[in-house]
Amino acid sequence: MKQFVADVLENSVVAKDYREVFVRWPDEVRVPFPGQFLSLRVNRSTVPFLRRPFAVASFDKPLRVASIIYHVRGPGTEILSRVQPGEKLDLLGPRGFYFRTGVQNRPFLVGGGTGTGPIVYAANSLAERGYKPLLVLGHRNSASFPQLRLNPEVRLQKCTDDGSQGFQGTVVDYLSTLSTEAIRDGFVWACGPQAMLKALHNWAHPRGLPCFVSLEQIIACGVGACMGCTVETVDERKFVRVCTEGPVFDSEAIKWT
Ligand SMILES: Cc1cc2nc3c(=O)[nH]c(=O)nc-3n(C[C@H](O)[C@H](O)[C@H](O)COP(=O)(O)OP(=O)(O)OC[C@H]3O[C@@H](n4cnc5c(N)ncnc54)[C@H](O)[C@@H]3O)c2cc1C
Ligand code: FES
Structure with a gap:
């Protein structure tokens, strides 16, 4: 750094x-x-x-x-x-800690709102490494969808709350339409609002898909001193700091409230 x-x-x-x-x-x-x-x-x-x-x-x-x-x-x-x-x-x-690939080879990259930038970068980086990511992006309506520069190997699925572009519904509503075969050997990387990440974890976990999320807490000191950006983990009484131990975490480590 x-x-x-x-x-x-x-x-x-x-x-x-x-x-x-x-x-x-x-x-x-x-x-x-x-x-x-x-x-x-x-x-x-x-x-x-x-x-x-x-x-x-x-x-x-x-x-x-x-x-x-x-x-x-x-x-x-x-x-x-x-x-x-x-x-x-x-x-x-x-x-910060970044997204890392495991043994699975079918990437599902999911973003919404301010999480669009990092997830687009992750999708383009995976495409450069030979993966064929499915990028699922959710925004309120077509006006709030940023213009994007995507690697041709990235498949984009847009989702809007009002159906003004792409699938009408949330990113998790869209993922729920995919068959078991379509998500076999998949992994999920995501960044976006907390409610979206929680819903995504609840979708990925029972299906056995590894899911890594980038959390966007409000950051104060940014150096691990103030504890203002902590989130609770599933380990009893253990908190992690997004600014120094994140922002990317295994979704199974987070206590989703
Ligand atoms: C690791 C990390 C990566 C981020 N990456 C991006 C990014 O790529 N693009 C982007 O647009 N933003 C990103 N953010 C959020 C960004 O830092 C805030 O939007 C920014 O600091 C707002 O500053 P401001 O002075 O304009 O607004 P502020 O006055 O600080 O905040 C304006 C409003 O936004 C809310 N807010 C501020 N920060 C956050 C947050 N982190 N999460 C939820 N609500 C918030 C405040 O509560 C307030 O209501 C990221 C945050 C983190 C922690
Ligand atoms: S912002 Fe102070 S510990 Fe993370």
């Missing part, structure tokens, strides 16, 4: 309230793994004081360009949305 300054190349709207910012990645900083995140200082002044965490949404190895897809939802992301190409961002990373 390094603290570094990166040149902004582009910062454009990709959906309603969503933007994607592209930065030049310095040669001395190692390539981020899917699921890893960057802590971004959005302002040179003290407001907002804390760095904001964002997962990597793409990494172009030959050009050494990385991106973040972000939801403009508060002061930090509002400031970020106004950053222009040619300006610089202060970043810390790449950070």
Whole structure:
């Protein structure tokens, strides 16, 4: 993990309230793994004081360009949305435990909302390694679906609450339509709202599919000191910190409440 300054190349709207910012990645900083995140200082002044965490949404190895897809939802992301190409961002990373492949070979990658970026990066990375991932993305409606740059080997299934694009229903409603044969030898990687991750765990677990989730808790100190980002595990009285022990966890380790 390094603290570094990166040149902004582009910062454009990709959906309603969503933007994607592209930065030049310095040669001395190692390539981020899917699921890893960057802590971004959005302002040179003290407001907002804390760095904001964002997962990597793409990494172009030959050009050494990385991106973040972000939801403009508060002061930090509002400031970020106004950053222009040619300006610089202060970043810390790449950070955190990332998605790792096991012995299963049929990837189901599931994302929703602010979890779209990391799961798209994970899908593209698996496709580059010869997998044929099914990427299942859920958003409220077609307007909130970000424009995506996908490897041709990634199969995309969109799901919307109102049916304005793709399957009408949640990502788990869609996965529940798949046959036992279609999910045989599968594994799940996911990032999105807590309710979605819980439902996904409850779908994957009884079917025997390994399921790894990237959790998005609100991060304060970001270095493991304040315990503000903890989640409870199934081990009695054991809590884990998303900022230092995550953000990716085996869904079976989490106590879903
Ligand atoms: C490991 C990790 C990776 C993340 N990756 C991304 C990403 O790729 N793209 C993206 O858009 N966001 C991502 N987030 C969430 C992102 O950090 C917050 O959206 C951001 O910090 C909001 O900052 P703000 O100053 O704009 O808003 P704030 O004023 O901090 O928050 C605005 C509103 O959003 C809520 N909020 C803030 N953070 C979170 C959160 N983590 N989960 C749920 N609600 C939250 C607050 O309660 C508040 O209501 C990630 C979070 C974590 C922990
Ligand atoms: S944010 Fe302080 S311990 Fe994780």
